[in-house]
Amino acid sequence: MDFSIGELSRRTGVKVPTIRYYEQIGLLPSPPRTEGQQRRYGKDAVSRLAFIRHARELGFELDAIRALLSLQDNPDQSCAAADTIAKDRLVEVERRIAALTALRTELRRMIDECACGRVAECRVIETLADTSHSHGRLAEG
Amino acid sequence: MDFSIGELSRRTGVKVPTIRYYEQIGLLPSPPRTEGQQRRYGKDAVSRLAFIRHARELGFELDAIRALLSLQDNPDQSCAAADTIAKDRLVEVERRIAALTALRTELRRMIDECACGRVAECRVIETLADTSHSHGRLAEG
DNA sequence: CTACTTCCTATAGTGACTATAGGTTCAAGA
DNA sequence: TCTTGAACCTATAGTCACTATAGGAAGTAG
Incomplete structure (x- = not known):
């Protein structure tokens, strides 16, 4: 044990x-x-x-x-405290899911468009070089 | 300039x-x-x-x-390397989305059910403590 | 009882920044 | 032209969440 x-x-x-x-x-x-x-x-x-x-x-x-x-x-603490913590986490989790979903879309697009020719035509790099994205700080994770 | x-x-x-x-x-x-x-x-x-x-x-x-x-x-080499790097990221991102979605469900349930009873029934920890997940090292991100 | 693995503490190093100290350079206005 | 103040410079230290190393002690199998 x-x-x-x-x-x-x-x-x-x-x-x-x-x-x-x-x-x-x-x-x-x-x-x-x-x-x-x-x-x-x-x-x-x-x-x-x-x-x-x-x-x-x-x-x-x-x-x-x-x-x-x-x-x-502290399972006996008031539910209000727990509720607040859980709600804060929920907001964060939802933010993360949104960010990751956007990221997934972009990664998929990158991979799909890369027909594995020369790097010159490779969209993985072009996609990343694209400056038309927002400059807002992305949530980590 | x-x-x-x-x-x-x-x-x-x-x-x-x-x-x-x-x-x-x-x-x-x-x-x-x-x-x-x-x-x-x-x-x-x-x-x-x-x-x-x-x-x-x-x-x-x-x-x-x-x-x-x-x-x-060096744009004359093959795109395979870039593709691999991007694909690795995609796999990881998808795994994260799945885990976060499960967690979101738990947090929502917790907040709903916690109509001001006790934390004792909280399943958030159990959800994450579930050891049925892979133990592979996750890349940062 | 020896040999070997695992454990202990303490400290330093990693990645990817971020902040601070203390000083120098540059551009604009008086 | 001089002066002021923002923006620049280097160097160093701090952050987070580990990870590695050194040097030694404890536990275990034969």
């Missing part, structure tokens, strides 16, 4: 130094240690870390993840 | 220190200077920098952009 940081790493796909880093910045609680100061984890750590991992993959910043985790950590 | 780094910044939407940084890492060639060592740019710099900016917005890493620029600089 108890396992090492290496095993936690294997189970979640998060690298060992990254796990220690998450502990250091307070995203993961400090686990119990053996006599010799080695960390021992349980199943809870696996799901919490898997959550962090997937949220990171989706482009959430660690601060946003901290907010989401706080929903889980 | 010659203009300053500030003007180049205005024309491309890339910040001045970022332009200097791109020069430093060799993405942009060192431009000619005035007597007083101030950089002077021409139209070429505008299009190269616009290209870089646009590619960054699409989530290409600087190394990928370097590769794309080298294709542009």
